[in-house]
Amino acid sequence: MAGLLGSYTLPFLGVSIVIAAVTYFTYKMLSSYLHKYYEMKPIPGIEGTYPFIGDALMFKTNAGDFFGQIIELTREFGHLPLFKIWVGPIPFVVLFHAETVEKVLSNPIHLDKAFAYKFLHPWLGTGLLTSTGTKWRQRRKILTPTFHFSILTDFLQVMNEQAEILVEKLEKKAGKGPFNCFSDITLCALDIICETAMGKKIYAQRDSESEYVKSVYKMSDIVSHRQRTPWFWPDFAYYHFGKGKEHDKNLKILHSFTQKVIHERSESMSYRNSASDSDLGRKKRQAFLDMLLKTTDDSGNKLSHQDIQEEVDTFMFEGHDTTAAAMNWALHLLGTHPDVQQKVQQELQEVFGTSSRSITMEDLKKLKYLDCVIKEALRLFPSVPFFARSLCDDCHFNGFKVPKGANAIIVTYSLHRDQRYFPEPEEFRPDRFVPENSAGRPPYAYVPFSAGLRNCIGQRFAQMEEKVVLASILRNFNVEACQNREELRPVGELILRPEQGIIIKLEKRSY
Numbered sequence: 001m002a003g004l005l006g007s008y009t010l011p012f013l014g015v016s017i018v019i020a021a022v023t024y025f026t027y028k029m030l031s032s033y034l035h036k037y038y039e040m041k042p043i044p045g046i047e048g049t050y051p052f053i054g055d056a057l058m059f060k061t062n063a064g065d066f067f068g069q070i071i072e073l074t075r076e077f078g079h080l081p082l083f084k085i086w087v088g089p090i091p092f093v094v095l096f097h098a099e100t101v102e103k104v105l106s107n108p109i110h111l112d113k114a115f116a117y118k119f120l121h122p123w124l125g126t127g128l129l130t131s132t133g134t135k136w137r138q139r140r141k142i143l144t145p146t147f148h149f150s151i152l153t154d155f156l157q158v159m160n161e162q163a164e165i166l167v168e169k170l171e172k173k174a175g176k177g178p179f180n181c182f183s184d185i186t187l188c189a190l191d192i193i194c195e196t197a198m199g200k201k202i203y204a205q206r207d208s209e210s211e212y213v214k215s216v217y218k219m220s221d222i223v224s225h226r227q228r229t230p231w232f233w234p235d236f237a238y239y240h241f242g243k244g245k246e247h248d249k250n251l252k253i254l255h256s257f258t259q260k261v262i263h264e265r266s267e268s269m270s271y272r273n274s275a276s277d278s279d280l281g282r283k284k285r286q287a288f289l290d291m292l293l294k295t296t297d298d299s300g301n302k303l304s305h306q307d308i309q310e311e312v313d314t315f316m317f318e319g320h321d322t323t324a325a326a327m328n329w330a331l332h333l334l335g336t337h338p339d340v341q342q343k344v345q346q347e348l349q350e351v352f353g354t355s356s357r358s359i360t361m362e363d364l365k366k367l368k369y370l371d372c373v374i375k376e377a378l379r380l381f382p383s384v385p386f387f388a389r390s391l392c393d394d395c396h397f398n399g400f401k402v403p404k405g406a407n408a409i410i411v412t413y414s415l416h417r418d419q420r421y422f423p424e425p426e427e428f429r430p431d432r433f434v435p436e437n438s439a440g441r442p443p444y445a446y447v448p449f450s451a452g453l454r455n456c457i458g459q460r461f462a463q464m465e466e467k468v469v470l471a472s473i474l475r476n477f478n479v480e481a482c483q484n485r486e487e488l489r490p491v492g493e494l495i496l497r498p499e500q501g502i503i504i505k506l507e508k509r510s511y
Contacts, residue, residue, distance in 0.1 A: 036091050036406060037091075040093075040403065040406065042400060042401075043083065043400050044084070045085060045086070046058065049086050053088055053230055054090070054230070055085050055086050056087055056088055056228060056229060056230050056231075059229075063225070063491045064489050064490070067385065067491055067493075070094075070386070071411075071413060074096045074411055074414035078096075081097060081397045081398040082094060082097075082100055082398075082402075088231075089230070090115050090116075092114070092408065092409050093397075093402050093408050093409070094408075096411040096415045097418065098415065098418065098421065098442040099442070100397050100398075101410050101415060101447065101451075102442070102444035104389055104391070104408050104410065105389075105444060105451045106444070106452050107452075108452075108453055109392045110389050110390070110391055110392055110395075110408070111133075111389070111453060112389060112390040112392055113131075113132060114388030116227040116388055117129075117130050117388070119223050119226050119227055120223060122251055123223070123251055124313050125309065127139065127307075127310030127314040128143060128311060128457065129318060130314075132390075136454075138297060140457065142295050143292075143457060144457065146288050146292075147458060152461055155196040155464075156359070156464070158192055159192055159464065159468040159469070160359055160468060162188050162205070163188065163469045163472035163473075165188070165205050166205065166469065169184055170184065170476075170477060170506055171476070173506060174507060175506070175507055178482040178505050179503065179504070180503055181328065181331060181502050182324075184205075185324050185327050185328050185331070185469070186213055186320070186321075186324040186328075187204040187205045187208070188205055188469060189319075189320040189321075189465070190204040190212070190324075192320070193319040193320040194261070196288065197288040197289060197312070197315045198265060198288070198316075199265050199286070199287030200264060200287075212253065212254065212257045215250040215254050216254065218250045219251065220494040222247050223247075225243070226238065226243070226247075255309070257316075258313050261289070262289065262305075265289050266293060288311075289308070289312060292308050292311055292312070293308065318456075318458065319458060319462075321494075321495050322462065322495060323466055325383045326374070326378055326381075326462070326466055327470060328498070328501075328502045329380070329496075329498075329502075330470060331470070331473070332481050332498075333373075333380070333428050333481075334479050334481075335481030335504050335505075336481040337428055340373060340430060341478070341479060344369060344370050345474055345475075345509075347367060348367070348474060351367065356475075359467075359468050359471060363471075364467050367471060369430065370467060370471060371433070371463075371467065372431065372432075372433040372434060373430045373470075374466050375432075375433040375446075376429060379422065379432070379448070380428060381490065381496055382412040382413060382416060384495065384496070385413040385490070386409050386413065386492065387410055387412070388407050388410070389407065389408050390406075390407055392404060395408075413496070416445075418445060421445040426485075449462075475509070476509055477506040477508060477509055478506070478509055479506060480505040481502075481503070481504055482503040482504060483498075487500070488500075
């Protein structure tokens with residue numbers, strides 16, 4: 001009898017432990033939710049918020065419509081320092097004024113990325129973009145030297161070569177009517193990041209149907225959609241009723257691409273390390289991946305394969321998609337403002353004359369007006385339209401208390417349209433960024449590359465690439481935009497893109 005009772009006791013005990021654990025975590029989640037709910041009640045927000053699913057039912061399904069909703073809310077609450085939205089049981093405060101944004105970005109306490117970034121982990125792991133705490137600090141320290149000025153100078157040759165290929169492609173379209181340039185620019189950016197970051201030529205510009213690029217777009221859409229639909233946050237619901245299978249299909253394409261590049265570069269490095277002295281005498285340009293394969297941490301340990309994969313996937317996504325979007329938006333704006341375009345071309349004429357020589361670092365320093373054009377394009381159409389942090393301590397914004405554990409969304413798109421610092425904010429005026437006009441403007445009124453300790457590590461790389469590619473196009477062509485602002489319909493997913501691409505006409509320049 002005792003043995004029979006004992007055989008029932010163990011399973012019963014196991015079930016009891018599971019029930020107790022579930023009850024405990026449910027209680028903790030519920031008490032945390034209620035605590036934040038009541039603490040944040042005084043903060044203005046959307047009317048009709050539902051318990052536990054928050055405002056999610058009000059969000060538009062289409063990414064472009066959803067982005068429009070968020071921007072409209074920043075206008076509606078524009079007279080206030082902030083407002084709140086609930087995405088499921090997670091509260092977010094929305095910030096879009098320089099003084100409130102500064103409180104978060106300038107404070108080293110608030111370095112953790114928001115909850116929504118966890119849905120990027122299957123793709124980007126916990127690399128530099130998504131990691132937090134000690135891992136982020138260590139990784140940032142390791143990677144910062146790879147963006148040293150001398151290393152960026154080595155990459156200039158790649159940028160010139162790929163920009164030249166782009167110009168050759170565009171010559172075939174010049175004088176032949178409107179076309180969508182978005183893919184042409186994106187493939188050029190992909191070739192540049194692959195050769196500079198990975199040390200591998202992939203000839204993306206010769207392949208107009210790049211499977212990798214298509215998967216990046218699909219994955220951005222899939223992740224963004226999941227972030228704003230809390231009923232798909234649990235994996236069970238996502239894989240049975242959501243886009244889980246499509247997510248994994250695209251993930252396989254993205255990871256296969258970067259894994260292949262890492263493997264080939266690693267083998268190539270092994271071969272070069274065993275090469276003869278005469279071979280070693282020739283200087284070989286190093287890619288970011290080479291540096292990652294050689295790098296050691298504070299303990300002298302090399303980065304693991306997973307560590308390298310995380311950073312490679314992050315570089316590949318952040319390093320081509322953001323710059324491609326920025327260059328496309330800039331081309332549209334130049335095509336709608338012939339007076340600005342003429343001033344850029346006049347500057348190019350002064351620096352290069354009628355020469356078709358490659359662009360040097362000294363040339364880039366002289367292209368001051370083009371620099372203002374790029375900055376103003378990023379003001380109107382920031383590549384990252386919003387980003388979010390987890391608040392690691394209580395915060396006070398003009399009398400409103402936001403408790404520790406809430407999330408803050410910085411809406412760059414709206415921040416850059418603050419009339420106090422950018423009068424007539426929808427107007428494209430590169431002169432806003434000449435030194436005398438920038439004087440006195442708060443540093444956190446303009447953050448296209450974020451700001452503070454977690455600012456974009458690749459900022460100089462991106463600005464250099466944009467200058468080289470845009471200068472190469474404008475040295476050879478006159479650009480005419482074929483869309484007005486209303487037709488662009490910005491879609492704010494992970495990256496800000498125009499819904500239907502950028503339609504332009506090109507005419508070959510004659511000197």
